[in-house]
Amino acid sequence: MKCLSLMPLLAAVIGIVSCNSQSEISYEIVPTPKTMTAGRGSFLINDNTLISLPDSALFNEAGFLSDYIAEETGKRLAVAVKPVSEKEISIDIDKKLPEEGYELTVGSDGVSIRGGSSAGVFYGAQTLRKCLASDPSLPAVKIEDEPAFGYRGAHFDVSRHFFTVDEVKTYIDMMALHNMNMLHWHLTEDQGWRVEIKKYPRLTEVGAWRKETIIGNSTDVPKRYDGKLHGGYYTQEQIRDIVSYAAKRHINVIPEIDLPGHMLAALASYPELGCTGGPYEVWTTWGVSDDVLCAGNPKIYEFLDNVFDEVLEMFPSEYIHIGGDECPKTKWQHCPKCQALISKLGLTDDGVHTKEQKLQSYVMKHVTEYLGERGRKVIGWDEILEGGVAPGAIVMSWRGEKGGIEAAKAGHDVIMTPKSCLYFDFYQGKDVSKEPLAIGGYTPVENVYMYNPVPAELNAEQARHILGVQANLWTEYVPDFRHAQYMVLPRWAALAENQWRDPAVKDYDKFLKAVVPLTGIYDKNGYNYAKHIFDVNASLSTDVELNAIVVTLRAAGDPEIRYTTDGSEPTLESAVYTSPLEIRQASDIRAVTFRNGEKGAEFEENISFNKATATKISLGVQPSDSYKYGGAIMLVDGLRGNTMFSSGRWLGFADGDGLDAVIDLGETVEISSAGASFCIVSHDGIFDAKDMTISVSDDGKEFRDIARADFQQVTEETAATKEHVLDFAPVKTRYVNVKASSEGDVPFWNWLAGSKAWLFVDEIIIR
Numbered sequence: 001m002k003c004l005s006l007m008p009l010l011a012a013v014i015g016i017v018s019c020n021s022q023s024e025i026s027y028e029i030v031p032t033p034k035t036m037t038a039g040r041g042s043f044l045i046n047d048n049t050l051i052s053l054p055d056s057a058l059f060n061e062a063g064f065l066s067d068y069i070a071e072e073t074g075k076r077l078a079v080a081v082k083p084v085s086e087k088e089i090s091i092d093i094d095k096k097l098p099e100e101g102y103e104l105t106v107g108s109d110g111v112s113i114r115g116g117s118s119a120g121v122f123y124g125a126q127t128l129r130k131c132l133a134s135d136p137s138l139p140a141v142k143i144e145d146e147p148a149f150g151y152r153g154a155h156f157d158v159s160r161h162f163f164t165v166d167e168v169k170t171y172i173d174m175m176a177l178h179n180m181n182m183l184h185w186h187l188t189e190d191q192g193w194r195v196e197i198k199k200y201p202r203l204t205e206v207g208a209w210r211k212e213t214i215i216g217n218s219t220d221v222p223k224r225y226d227g228k229l230h231g232g233y234y235t236q237e238q239i240r241d242i243v244s245y246a247a248k249r250h251i252n253v254i255p256e257i258d259l260p261g262h263m264l265a266a267l268a269s270y271p272e273l274g275c276t277g278g279p280y281e282v283w284t285t286w287g288v289s290d291d292v293l294c295a296g297n298p299k300i301y302e303f304l305d306n307v308f309d310e311v312l313e314m315f316p317s318e319y320i321h322i323g324g325d326e327c328p329k330t331k332w333q334h335c336p337k338c339q340a341l342i343s344k345l346g347l348t349d350d351g352v353h354t355k356e357q358k359l360q361s362y363v364m365k366h367v368t369e370y371l372g373e374r375g376r377k378v379i380g381w382d383e384i385l386e387g388g389v390a391p392g393a394i395v396m397s398w399r400g401e402k403g404g405i406e407a408a409k410a411g412h413d414v415i416m417t418p419k420s421c422l423y424f425d426f427y428q429g430k431d432v433s434k435e436p437l438a439i440g441g442y443t444p445v446e447n448v449y450m451y452n453p454v455p456a457e458l459n460a461e462q463a464r465h466i467l468g469v470q471a472n473l474w475t476e477y478v479p480d481f482r483h484a485q486y487m488v489l490p491r492w493a494a495l496a497e498n499q500w501r502d503p504a505v506k507d508y509d510k511f512l513k514a515v516v517p518l519t520g521i522y523d524k525n526g527y528n529y530a531k532h533i534f535d536v537n538a539s540l541s542t543d544v545e546l547n548a549i550v551v552t553l554r555a556a557g558d559p560e561i562r563y564t565t566d567g568s569e570p571t572l573e574s575a576v577y578t579s580p581l582e583i584r585q586a587s588d589i590r591a592v593t594f595r596n597g598e599k600g601a602e603f604e605e606n607i608s609f610n611k612a613t614a615t616k617i618s619l620g621v622q623p624s625d626s627y628k629y630g631g632a633i634m635l636v637d638g639l640r641g642n643t644m645f646s647s648g649r650w651l652g653f654a655d656g657d658g659l660d661a662v663i664d665l666g667e668t669v670e671i672s673s674a675g676a677s678f679c680i681v682s683h684d685g686i687f688d689a690k691d692m693t694i695s696v697s698d699d700g701k702e703f704r705d706i707a708r709a710d711f712q713q714v715t716e717e718t719a720a721t722k723e724h725v726l727d728f729a730p731v732k733t734r735y736v737n738v739k740a741s742s743e744g745d746v747p748f749w750n751w752l753a754g755s756k757a758w759l760f761v762d763e764i765i766i767r
C-alpha cells in the first residue's frame, strides 16, 4: 500500500496504519461509516473460522452475522461462546461506545466487532456484510461508526393494499440492511382496517375488506373498478410475531391508528361512530373521505380508548402514531353533536384556526393524554399543529418542512418526512410512460440523497428537536410487494445516508459508487429494485457567474457515457463525457451509457435559452415551502415543466400569492419582450396568472412599468401550460421586474371554491 502519512505509534503497535487518503480504502459502504482507516494485510474467512462471543447475550446478533457471512461467502461459520483467540470473528459489547455505535476492526489475525449495545453489534454486522459485498478479500480496516439520528424510519401503508406477514417481514429485513430502526406501520385507512381488535370484531370482519378497487388514476374519468374483493388483516398473534421479528433486528414497530379522519373502514364496521350514522362502505377509490369520526359523540372516545388498550398490548413501542392528517371538517360543520361539543367547550374561530380545527385538537389531546398516562408518546402528522398541539406530541412534518420548523421552534420533537423528496410513492423516472403508474411527483435517488433533514433556519438548540428522518410508502398505486420493493430500493440507500451519516456532507458521485455493492446484496436476497442509477444520472445546475447551465453526467458503476448536444442520437462515435458541460445556448442534450458496447436507457434534456437564463434572480414573494425546491434560481435554469406540477420544475405560490421576480441581466442589454410560463391544473386549485406587469430599472431600485396585460380567466377544468410574454418597444436596461397576480379566489365552479388559488411558475423569459 502507498500510504505516505506518518504512522502514529499506537496504531503501529496494533497494526493499523492511519492514512489521510480515503483512496486506500477499497470498501464502498452505504450508509457511509463515520471513519474508515486502512490497515495492513487482510483476513481470509475459511470454513474453520469461528464467530465467537463472550456470552449467550449476543447469540441473536451472532446468528445474523453468520447468515450474512453465508450470504456473501457461501461459508456457514459456527458460533461459539468462548474467550477470544486468533483467527476468529469476535463480537462483544463495549459500553464506552455510543449506544448504537460500533467499532469494526479487520486485521490479518481476525475481525472484531464491538458495539455500544447489542444494536451497535448488529450495525457492525451489517457493515461487515457490506465489506464482504464490496471487497471479498477483506482488506484490513478500522471502522468507527455511529448514527447521526436516533429515529431512522420507514413507513409502510398496508391499508390501501394489503401485504402478507412474510412480505412485512421481508420489508423489515430490507430496513435492517439500511440500518433503519423504526417501522411506521400504517394499519388503518378509509380503504381497509388491518389490525384485529377483539372488542370490535367487525373492524376486521367488515372493515378489512373492500368489494373492489378503482383502476388507474383516481382522477381518471370515467371511473372504472376491478370488481375484485380486496383485503386482509393481521391477527393479534401475527402482529406479536412481526413485532418480535423486528425487535430481533433492532427495529421498533410503531403502529398508526389514523384518526379522526381516514376512518371510513371503521365507520363501515360501526356506523354509529360517524356524524350521519351511515350507511358507509369501505372505500373503493383513493383520496380523502369526508366521512370521519364524529367528535361530538362520546362513543368515539370509548372506542378509541378500547382500541388503543389492545394496540398497546400488542405494541411495546414507546411511540404510537395517531395520524391526524387530512381530516375534512365538512361533516362536523353540519353535525349537531359536533357543534354542541364545540359550544360546550367554548371553541371559536380566531382567524388562525377554525373551531372545527380546535375540535380536532380536542380529540387528539384526549388520545395523547390517554396514551401518555400509559407511558407512551404520540406522533402525529403535521396537521396536529392546527388548533394547538398537545404537549409532548411529536410532529411528523410531511406537507413540507414548515410544520417541522414551526414545531421545533416551539420546542416539540420532530420527524422529517417532507413529501417533496421523501414520499416514495412518487415517480422515480422522468419518463413516466416507462414507469408503473404512480401517484405523481418526481423523486429520483439524487433528490433523496441531496435532502438535508435539519433546516438551515434552526439554531443548534432547535435542531436537537429533529429526532430523525423517514420515507413513506403509500400504496394506492402499489398493488403488490415486488412493486413496493421497486418503489423503495434504492431510494432507501439515499435515505439511509441522511439517517445515519452527517446529512450536510454530500458527495453524490461517491454515493453512486457505494450503492453498487449494495445492489449486489439486493440481488442475492431477491429484492426487486429500480435500476435508474445505472443509466445516465444528470445533475443540472445554474451558474450565474459563468452564465451557463452546467450539466454533470454520471452513472453508478462508472461506465462510459457518450453524448450529443444537438439532439442527434448518441452512438459509439459520439463524444465521450469526461467533465461537466457548460451550456450557453439552446441545446438538446442526449446521453447514454455504454457497457461492453451495450446501450443503457437514454437521458434527454432540452435546455432552452433566453436573456434571463442563468442570470441573477431574486423573488419579492417566496414560493410555498412544499413547492420551492431549489428556489428562485429554478426560474432561470433553462428547464421547462409540463403539466406535472409537482415534478420539481415549477415553483408554487400559495394562498393567492403572485410572482414578483427581479432579474439582473448583469449589464445593460436591449430587450423587447418579457414574461414567464405558468402551469394550470384547475382540479388541484392551480390557476393561470390574472395579469402581468413588466418594469425595468437601471439601478435595481427605481423601476418603471413598460408593459401590462390581463389574462382570461379559466372557466372549465383545464390542465395546460401557458407562456405569457409581453412585447414592448425595445429598451436598454439591466434589471427587469416580472410581476404576475394569482387568480386569487378559486372560481365558483371548481370543487375547491372557497380557498385561494395556487400560482405555479416556471421559466422567466426575456428576449
Ligand code: ACM
Pocket (backbone or CB within 6 Å): 325, 326, 381, 398
Ligand atoms: C399524508 O400523506 N396524508 C400524511
Ligand code: ZN
Pocket (backbone or CB within 6 Å): 274, 275, 293, 294, 295, 296, 297, 331, 332, 335, 336, 337, 338
Ligand atoms: Zn359529528
